[in-house]
Amino acid sequence: MARLQNRASEGRRRASHSMESVLTEAVALLDEAGEPALTFRALAQRLGGGVASIYWYVANKEELLDRATDHVIGSVLADVEALPARDDPIDALRAMAMTLFYAIVERPWLGSYFMRSSTVQGNSLRLYERLGEQTLRLDLSARQRFHAVSAVVGVVVGSAVDLGQEPPQEVLDGAVSREEFLSRYAQRWREMDPADFPFVHDIVDEFDGHDDIEQFCAALELTLAGLRLQSGT
Amino acid sequence: MARLQNRASEGRRRASHSMESVLTEAVALLDEAGEPALTFRALAQRLGGGVASIYWYVANKEELLDRATDHVIGSVLADVEALPARDDPIDALRAMAMTLFYAIVERPWLGSYFMRSSTVQGNSLRLYERLGEQTLRLDLSARQRFHAVSAVVGVVVGSAVDLGQEPPQEVLDGAVSREEFLSRYAQRWREMDPADFPFVHDIVDEFDGHDDIEQFCAALELTLAGLRLQSGT
């Protein structure tokens, strides 16, 4: 449906791309303004060619997104594989999950795509494997291992989705900072009746100006603590 | 930007809607075929009117999705509030999280929307409050409580996103059952080199035909175990 090619460009009159350049530019568009920015027309313009030529590399937009995602997951995988070895598999799991999460912080659009099942192959699968290998060092059943890795990935995705949807365009425009945005919500919360919303009032100061990474780490820690307990380490 | 109305319909020649009917039909479309099915034209047709009239109730598609989501979260909230009281707050948290997850299993499109920040008000906020109130009964700091609820919500969302993206249309069409679909992946996994993918081979039988609910429960259990440990209960 789509083939790889990468031959050196000889004298050409027409535009000439490559899978590499298509994906690189696609990722650039995603980085700039998320999925809505990735259109075939915008991409064609960046590549200096016509819209239809992209369809030689990719069957449709879904495949374009899958390949773009897999492309950047490739570098996440490299980062994960470059991590120093750990005696404790749970420490290793933590480091890997954090590497993945950091990558999503830098590319919020990644959050919604990196584990869609069409992508459960290529680099995503390799990443899944690397996480899973750590659980092989724990005293668990295969089912427990399967669930453990799903849980860790779930924590990453769960936190990441939040992240990907947070900025409501005024923040992206830079018109409003993230802090202001959070504070605005916090302010509304403070104005509600404390009798009806005791918990919201209890944590509103924590919500106001909170750090997403810290929030993610706390969630990850709970899961890893549960896992440690289960593995009897 | 959009106002509520619900007056009884008198003799009318033109179509006449209500916020209620707009949201009900919007949800029906989402239930039938997910977000792509929810278009202003499809919705107008179901309501028996013109496209533009919907814009009297809703400023744009984002608001339509937010309101539709909040609408169904309303019934989830009712279910959660109808849950029997529990001595153990962590048991209560589990029951609530499962209620929410079950609702998403029935409406996979819910997963991606129910916690986007534009929705952090209305019924979503009430649901968040109900979850949080359970943590008020635990011996934790405000920050720990904030993180605990985020973690629980994260587990739900993390598992739900998976769910929402799983069926790749052939499953939705009913042409391929979920089991077949999973088995197809499993088969590809089994064909890979065990030396390169020891973990994948270790868990492939668990993956094949796995139950999403069980997977979610396992992830939730790990988080709750961590929380229990933290609260010293």
Added chain:
DNA sequence: ACCTGAACACCGTTCAAGT
């Protein structure tokens, strides 16, 4: 093998006008 322009069907949104 790879690229192009033009077309098609469909989408969200707007607006001046109706009742």
Added chain:
DNA sequence: ACCTGAACACCGTTCAAGT
């Protein structure tokens, strides 16, 4: 206060044709 038809700009995708 609420609905309408017609238009606009934009989208993914296709296709017959070019090189």
